[in-house]
Amino acid sequence: MESFVLSNALYLGKAVDVVVREGRIDALYPHGDAPQAEGLTKVDARGQVLFPSFIDAHTHLREPGFEWKEDVASGLSAAAHGGFGAVMCMANTSPVNDEGSVTRFIIERGRMAWPYGPRVHPIAAATVGLKGELMAPLAELCEAGCVAVSNDGVPLKNSDILRRVMEYADDLGLMVIDHCEDPWLAKGSCMNEGVTSGKLGLRGQPDAAEAIQALRDIMLAEYLGVAVHIAHVSCARTVDAIRWGKSRGVRVSAETCPHYLFLDESAMEGYNIYARINPPLRTRADVQALRQAVADGTIDILVTDHSPHAIHEKEMPVSEAPNGFTGMDLAVAVTYGLVREGVIDEALFIERWCTRPGALFKLPTNSFRQGDPADFFLFDPNLTWTVSPENLYSKSCNTPWIGQTLKGRLTAHWMGGRQIV
Numbered sequence: 172m173e174s175f176v177l178s179n180a181l182y183l184g185k186a187v188d189v190v191v192r193e194g195r196i197d198a199l200y201p202h203g204d205a206p207q208a209e210g211l212t213k214v215d216a217r218g219q220v221l222f223p224s225f226i227d228a229h230t231h232l233r234e235p236g237f238e239w240k241e242d243v244a245s246g247l248s249a250a251a252h253g254g255f256g257a258v259m260c261m262a263n264t265s266p267v268n269d270e271g272s273v274t275r276f277i278i279e280r281g282r283m284a285w286p287y288g289p290r291v292h293p294i295a296a297a298t299v300g301l302k303g304e305l306m307a308p309l310a311e312l313c314e315a316g317c318v319a320v321s322n323d324g325v326p327l328k329n330s331d332i333l334r335r336v337m338e339y340a341d342d343l344g345l346m347v348i349d350h351c352e353d354p355w356l357a358k359g360s361c362m363n364e365g366v367t368s369g370k371l372g373l374r375g376q377p378d379a380a381e382a383i384q385a386l387r388d389i390m391l392a393e394y395l396g397v398a399v400h401i402a403h404v405s406c407a408r409t410v411d412a413i414r415w416g417k418s419r420g421v422r423v424s425a426e427t428c429p430h431y432l433f434l435d436e437s438a439m440e441g442y443n444i445y446a447r448i449n450p451p452l453r454t455r456a457d458v459q460a461l462r463q464a465v466a467d468g469t470i471d472i473l474v475t476d477h478s479p480h481a482i483h484e485k486e487m488p489v490s491e492a493p494n495g496f497t498g499m500d501l502a503v504a505v506t507y508g509l510v511r512e513g514v515i516d517e518a519l520f521i522e523r524w525c526t527r528p529g530a531l532f533k534l535p536t537n538s539f540r541q542g543d544p545a546d547f548f549l550f551d552p553n554l555t556w557t558v559s560p561e562n563l564y565s566k567s568c569n570t571p572w573i574g575q576t577l578k579g580r581l582t583a584h585w586m587g588g589r590q591i592v
């Protein structure tokens with residue numbers, strides 16, 4: 172069914188009817204006022220919250236090479252059930268996405284598994300094998316369908332290589348997504364450096380490890396007159412660096428993840444392996460600074476940094492366990508907490524998860540205007556559910572929210588007017 176009327180949904184706090192024709196938005200009316208709705212099948216939204224399909228601009232789908240953790244099909248399943256219509260995946264697969272054939276393979280896997288969406292948009296490796304030595308063939312990767320460039324997972328130490336990557340990416344109209352981490356300051360760490368790491372006797376990573384590279388790269392972007400996007404910002408110091416760059420007119424944008432907005436380093440108490448991530452969970456003050464930055468626009472977008480690992484890989488001593496959380500299944504439910512707590516309103520929530528990433532990475536989005544793709548989902552803000560491996564669609568369940576009760580969940584999702592969930 173590609174033509175119907177979605178009736179009585181709550182959009183930006185108002186009851187609306189949405190008329191969908193042939194997979195596109197025809198019109199949005201106050202509830203009950205839809206003259207064009209005659210003869211169309213009615214889908215009752217029963218006062219649920221309506222959102223355009225979101226974009227997750229930072230995920231790890233693990234295929235090719237690590238299919239026991241996740242594959243493109245299962246990752247897109249988590250996306251479809253989590254409210255994401257477009258997913259950008261990082262290049263640290265095996266083989267690395269540093270040639271066009273890998274890019275085309277990932278896109279093809281996505282199309283085969285989810286022909287109507289969610290869509291997968293690969294991110295090109297910045298350097299061959301992510302080794303930080305030789306620039307990857309960015310023009311070939313762009314032509315194959317990559318929508319951005321990143322060395323995510325392995326920070327680029329060599330500023331001159333980063334410079335070349337930034338210049339080439341800019342020529343190709345691609346954004347560089349910058350994993351900022353001073354590898355020497357961060358070496359061997361498994362959590363934030365501070366009172367808690369001292370108490371637990373674990374090696375900590377100072378927040379300056381992130382902020383130092385962010386500052387370097389913002390300055391480089393200013394010097395070259397190009398754009399840079401700072402990945403997974405975890406601390407107040409990096410927020411200050413971005414704010415400084417923006418105040419000087421540098422084309423710097425930034426992202427943060429649900430966990431940095433809701434959890435702090437105390438989650439590591441008891442040597443909790445499910446709280447281990449890179450960059451690490453920081454302090455309560457950092458959480459507050461990041462929330463402020465999401466509200467005032469210093470942080471442009473929200474992303475999940477969805478990083479699946481199998482249970483047998485995570486069940487290790489905390490100093491050896493791999494970093495990362497899954498996120499696409501949960502992110503909207505968790506971050507809707509920002510709306511509930513009054514940090515941002517629903518309009519800004521949509522901006523951070525949809526409109527702004529769409530503009531940054533030149534991906535189509537739905538603003539419920541005539542002709543927009545009919546990509547949207549319904550979210551029941553009052554539905555409570557307990558996070559368990561059985562109700563997550565990712566192959567992995569390494570999330571610190573496991574066993575916890577969340578409020579709010581997606582109940583249906585359409586792409587191109589077709590119901591996918």
Ligand SMILES: [Zn+2]
Binds near residue numbers: 324350403449
């Ligand atoms: Zn990263």
